[in-house]
Structures are given as C-alpha cells and as structure tokens.
Amino acid sequence: MIFYGLLFNEFIIRAKYPFNTDTIIGYAVVFISQTVLISHGLLSVIVVELFCCQVISQLSLHFQLLNMDFATIGTELLVHGPQSQKKMVVSRIRQLLLRHQYLLELGNQVKELLKPNIIGQFVASIIMICTSAFEVLVAKGNVMLIIRFGAFVLAAFFQIFMWSLFGELVAQKSLGICDGIASCIWIVLDSRQKKDLSFIMMRSQKPFIINVYRMFPLTFDTFLAILSRSYSIFTILRETIE
Numbered sequence: 184m185i186f187y188g189l190l191f192n193e194f195i196i197r198a199k200y201p202f203n204t205d206t207i208i209g210y211a212v213v214f215i216s217q218t219v220l221i222s223h224g225l226l227s228v229i230v231v232e233l234f235c236c237q238v239i240s241q242l243s244l245h246f247q248l249l250n251m252d253f254a255t256i257g258t259e260l261l262v263h264g265p266q267s268q269k270k271m272v273v274s275r276i277r278q279l280l281l282r283h284q285y286l287l288e289l290g291n292q293v294k295e296l297l298k299p300n301i302i303g304q305f306v307a308s309i310i311m312i313c314t315s316a317f318e319v320l321v322a323k324g325n326v327m328l329i330i331r332f333g334a335f336v337l338a339a340f341f342q343i344f345m346w347s348l349f350g351e352l353v354a355q356k357s358l359g360i361c362d363g364i365a366s367c368i369w370i371v372l373d374s375r376q377k378k379d380l381s382f383i384m385m386r387s388q389k390p391f392i393i394n395v396y397r398m399f400p401l402t403f404d405t406f407l408a409i410l411s412r413s414y415s416i417f418t419i420l421r422e423t424i425e
Contacts, residue, residue, distance in 0.1 A: 232304070232342070235297050239349040239393070239401075242293060245286055246356035246391075250363035252279055256380070257368030272372065276379050283360065283383060287391060290353070294393050301346060301395045308339040309409065315339070316417045340413075343406055350393045350401020357391035360384075 256276065315335040322328035364384045369377060394400040 231300065232345070235300060236345065236349050238293055238297070239353055242286070242290055243349070243353045243356040245289075246353065246360065249279065249282055249286065250356070250359040252282075253360060253363035253380075253383075254366045256364075257371050273376060276376055280379065280383055283387070286357075290357075290391050290393070294395075297393070298395050301393075301401070302399065304342060304346065305395070305399050308342050309413070311339045312336055312413050313416055313420075316413070317420050320417075320421055340410070343409055346401050347403055347406035350405075351403050354390040354392050354402060357387065360387035 256272065256279075312335075315332040318332040319329050319336070322332070361384050364380050364387070367380070369380060372380070392400050392402060399405055
C-alpha cells in the first residue's frame with residue numbers, strides 16, 4: 184500500500200482531514216503519519232501472532248517429548264532386572280502421568296489466554312476476505328486494485344492457515360502419546376503398571392484441540408471449511424454483480 188501511494192501520488196488510506204492536503208507539507212504530513220501508523224499496526228500484529236504461534240509450538244513440542252519418554256518405559260527392567268528397578272518404573276509412570284495432566288491443564292490455560300486474540304483474528308480475516316473479494320469483482324480492468332485486494336485475500340488466508348497449522352500440530356502430537364505408550368516395552372510390566380498405562384492411553388486417544396469458543400477449532404478442517412464458505416460467498420457476490 185505504501186508503494187501504491189508513492190507511485191500514484193495518493194494516500195495509503197482514504198480519509199478526510201481538517202486541513203488542506205494538496206500542498207507539499209500537508210501531503211507529506213498525512214502520508215508519513217499513515218505510513219508510521221500502518222507500519223506500527225502491522226508490526227504489532229506480527230509480534231503478537233509470532234508470540235502466540237511460539238507458545239502453541241512449544242506446547243506441541245512438550246507433547247512430543249512426553250511421547251518419546253513414554254516409548255522408553257520398560258527398558259530399565261530389561262537392563263537391570265525386574266526386582267531392582269520395579270519401584271523406579273512405577274515412580275516414572277506416575278511422573279509421566281502427572282506431566283500429561285499438567286500439559287492438558289497448560290493447554291487449557293493457553294486456550295483461555297489466546298481465545299480473544301484468535302477469535303478477533305479469524306473474524307477480521309473473514310471480513311477482509313469477503314470485502315477484498317468484493318473489491319476485486321468491482322475493480323474491472325483496474326489491475327492495481329486487483330493486485331492490491333488480491334494480496335489482502337492471500338494474506339488473510341495465510342493467517343488462518345498458520346493458526347490452523349499450529350493447532351493441527353498440537354492435536355497430532357497429543358495423539359502421538361497413545362502411539363508412544365503402545366511402542367513401549369509394556370510386556371515386561373506387571374498388571375498394575377499396565378493398568379496405569381492403559382488409563383493414560385484411553386485419555387490420549389482424544390486429541391487436544393484448541394477450540395475457540397466452540398466456533399473455530401484450530402485444525403485443517405476449519406481452514407478447509409473457511410475456504411469453502413469463502414468461495415461460496417465469492418460466487419454469490421459474482422452472480423449478484425453480473
């Protein structure tokens with residue numbers, strides 16, 4: 184948008200001001216202020232989203248590490264014998280169980296923390312997609328407007344895709360705990376230890392999904408659903424205009 188304003192000698196954002204903007208000083212003041220405000224706003228959005236994505240990625244990493252720890256259960260009994268390491272295995276299973284419960288609780292806290300930001304981003308992105316698609320349809324023959332609003336649509340889709348990608352990563356890594364338990368050397372464990380592992384396995388069969396107000400679960404299915412509905416809205420707008 185900044186380059187568009189420089190090339191065509193126009194403001195980045197259309198607005199009215201209580202002073203004359205046709206002079207060099209007036210135009211420079213408005214253009215520089217709009218550039219600073221837009222750059223600050225974009226940088227703020229990028230920083231917030233990078234922080235949120237980093238938090239979600241760290242959550243998925245902890246699920247993966249827990250999966251790897253579950254997969255090594257039973258190796259102590261094979262190396263040192265069942266008598267000397269039985270208490271250690273029981274203690275380790277309990278620690279992993281507590282870690283799993285802690286991760287689920289941490290995930291719920293992260294979900295509650297990020298819910299307002301995610302719902303705002305999703306609603307803003309959907310509105311941007313619809314309005315930009317309408318502008319693309321209206322701007323017949325205006326290549327610069329088509330490129331400009333087409334870039335808005337791609338940026339909005341990419342934003343939703345990144346949220347869905349990290350949310351899907353957490354869901355898959357939380358499901359991986361079940362595979363880690365199944366791949367451990369459970370055959371050397373006693374019935375009590377197997378019962379504890381089966382309890383954890385039953386819980387881990389349900390993926391941890393970051394569901395935003397029960398409206399936007401962060402999964403690839405949500406991204407595909409938004410793509411489908413956006414295309415439907417785009418088709419309706421095109422038929423209305425034609």
